Amino acid sequence: MASKRFVDSNRDNAGDFNGESAVTQSCEPCMKTNISKTATVFCKDCDEYLCDTCKNPHTVYKPGQHNIVNSQGSKSSSVILDMKGMDKCHEHAREIEFFCQDHSKLCCLSCVLIHRKCDQLDEIAKVSRQTRPELQALKHSLIKLQSEADDFLADCKQSETGLNESIAKISSEVDTMKDRIIKLFEEAKQKLISEAKQFKIADVKRIRNKRDASLKVKEELNKVLSMCCVVLDSGTPSQQYIYSELMKEKRKTIESAMDDQRKIKFLSTMTVSFPKQVTSLLEMGSNSIKLNCVGNKTVDTSPISLSSQSKPVTLKLLVSVDLPKTGDDKEKPFLSGLDFLPDGRLVAVDNFNMKCIILNERLQRLGTPYKFKSIPQSVVCVSHDTLCVTGGGGYKTVCLLSVSTDNTITLTRKINTTSLFISICCMSPSHMVVSTHYDPRPVRMISVDGVETDFxxxxxxxxxxxxxxxxxxxxxxxxxTLVLTDQLAHTVFMYDTVNGTSRAVTNENIQEPRGACPGPGDTVLVCSKDKHSIVHLTIHGTILGTYPLDMKFPYIICVSKDSTRLAVSNCAEGVKKLHLYKISPAMS
Known part of the structure; x- marks a missing residue:
């Protein structure tokens, strides 16, 4: 058991100091060999007190630089140290003189009475000589932690400064990009207007030539017709016969001139088209710019790179649902129109129940369907929150609907039309292309303002x-490229609306083609109704692939704005379905 001789070892050195300690510095190397020798010098680099004997070996044999200074006294160096009450027992307010190893507790004379039975109770005055190396190690570890804490503070300050600078840089970069886009559009606009004016000059010249030729023909007709009337009214039979024979050749000449004029066609209107990249940017709205947080590795999950080339794809079925009668439906649903919103929600037009429905990625209904007053036909998304529906609210109409983020559908405008429109798709942000029925013009154009034009x-x-x-x-x-399907002719027509050229695509895999939509990489996807499949075509008519479906008579089809999802519904009697597929690049 440790010695319990209760001696106040500090009292002999305390003198008249109140609450202070007088300490004689000893040579530390000597203390390690249990020799008590007063230190005369101090090594600042090693933080070590030395006597004269130990000074020279210390500087010669111990590595490093040694800044040796005199100790504060040759025989004794008294340091007055205020322990800030740490050397007092918190319980008894007496000086701490012992340490209980059993309880890891610093003790005063009063505490010792409680710990007198402990196995290891050390008198601090006797064991403290061996403490200095541990305290030095503790000091170095605290200095290291202090330095690390300083690094933390500097890192925090640098990070905060970096965030502020990043925000300023982001704003500047977005402004720069905006200015570049505006400049690009201005240059494109000027080029476009210049081309349009040049085209107008050439066409106006042709118009005037036709007008001048037509005026001459008309003048000639006026003369001939006037003479013909006189001969009919006043001429003898012989004169009438002679004039009639002469006019046969004259009429052939006039008819030939008229035929030449009929062949001359003019562009009465000009429209502008925008590439898919531009319209996709508008459809994305405020999501067109992504924030990249380098620390958290937030990246823009861009669409798969299918938009650059016309390549085969693979379709993987994600969700398949039957379309039973639900709620207030009077009939089993028949989806005659489909399109994706830019955020991935699917819009469907139920022809039989006269509804517009919003669906999620699991093809589950969202919100309350919009109810039309009469039969709707087709739907297209023209912006991030605007839909155009043919036929809804009146047969010869196009309805503009607004879709909110909480899936509320609101009628914003109804356009009366002169034709009966069926399918509808976007040609530009302001113009749609529509197919007709019971009209000799199978395809027409209509603007969001309701202006109808022809091709x-x-x-x-x-x-x-x-x-x-x-x-x-x-x-x-x-x-x-305008695409028109002809169901009864088993043909897909493709028209270049700039050059005026066309091609008719027929193939054994194209049987009763119905709905069509743009596919990935400037391609076309067509429902081959009687083959129960989807046909994938280039705009030049090359078949990239055919995809059999687990449904009969596919009817309508659409692809998401990022070209990664495909939705298709059918028109089979009694077994109507809706499928959602994932589009992926085909492996080489």
Missing amino acids: DHILTFPKKTYQGDESACTYVQSKN
């Missing part, structure tokens, strides 16, 4: 009037 001056369509759902259209904006 007749640049395109030649099949000379037939489609009835019901015998045809549908779509438009590949980046390639200015």
Whole structure:
């Protein structure tokens, strides 16, 4: 058991100091060999007191630089140290003189009475000589922690400064990009206007030439017609016969001139088309710019890179749902129109129950469907929150609907039209392309302001009037390509609306084509109704692939704005379905 001789070892050195300690500094190397020798010098680099004997070996054999200074006294160095009450027992307010190893507790004379039975009770005055190396190690570790804390503070300050600078830099970069885009659009606009003016000059010249030629023909006709009337009224039979024979040749000449004039066509209107990259930017709205946080590795999960080239793809079925009658439905749903909102929600038009429905990625209904007053036909998303629906609210109409983030659908405008429209798709941010029925013009254009125009001056369509759902259209904006399906002719027509050229695509895999939509990489996807499949085509008519479906008679199709999802519904009697597929690049 440790010695319990209760001696106040500090009292002999305390003198008249109140609450202070007088300490004689001893040579530390000597203390390690249990020799008590007064230190005469101090090494600042090693933080060590030395006697004269130990000074020279210390500087010679111990590595490092040694800044040796005289101790504060040759025989004794008294340091007055205020322990701030740490050398007092908190319980008894007496000086601490012992340490109980059993309880790891500093003790005063009063505490010792409680710990007298402990196995190891050390008198601090006897064991303290061995403490200095531990205290020095503790000091160095505290200095290291202090330095690390300083690094933490500097890092915090640097990070905060970096965030402030990043925000300023982000704002500057966005402004720079905005200015570049505005400049680019201004340059594109000037180029476009210049081209339009040049085209106008050339066309005006042709118009005036035709007008002058037509005036001459008309003058000639006036003369001939005037003479013809006189001969009929006053001429003898012989004169009438002679004039009649002469006028046969004259009429041929006039008719030939008229035929030449009929062949000359003019562009009465000009429109502008925007590439898919621009319209996609508008559809994305405020989500068009992504924040990249380097520390957290937040990245822009861009669409898969399918938009640059026309390549085959693979379809993976994600969700399949049957379309039973639910709620207030009078009939089993028939989805005659589909399109994706930019945020990924799916919009569906229920033709039989006259509704517009919002669906999530699991094809579950969101919010309350919008109820039309009459049969809707097709739907297209023209901006991040605006839909155009043909037929809704009146047969010869196009309804503009607004969709909120909480899936509330509101009618914002109703446009009365002169034709009966079926399918609808975007041609530009302000113009749609629509297919008709019971109209000799199978495809027409309509603006968001309700202005209707025709393609007749640049395109030649099949000379037939489609009835019901015998045809549908779509438009590949980046390639200015109009697509028209002819169900009964088993043909897909593709028209270059800039050059006025066209091609008819027929194939054994294209049987009763119905709905069509732009696909990844400036391609076209078409429902082959009687083959129960989807056909993937380039705009030049090359078939990239066919995809059999687990549904009969696919009817309508659409692809998400990022080209990663495809939705398709069918028109089979009694077994109507809706499928959602993932689009991926086909492996080489």
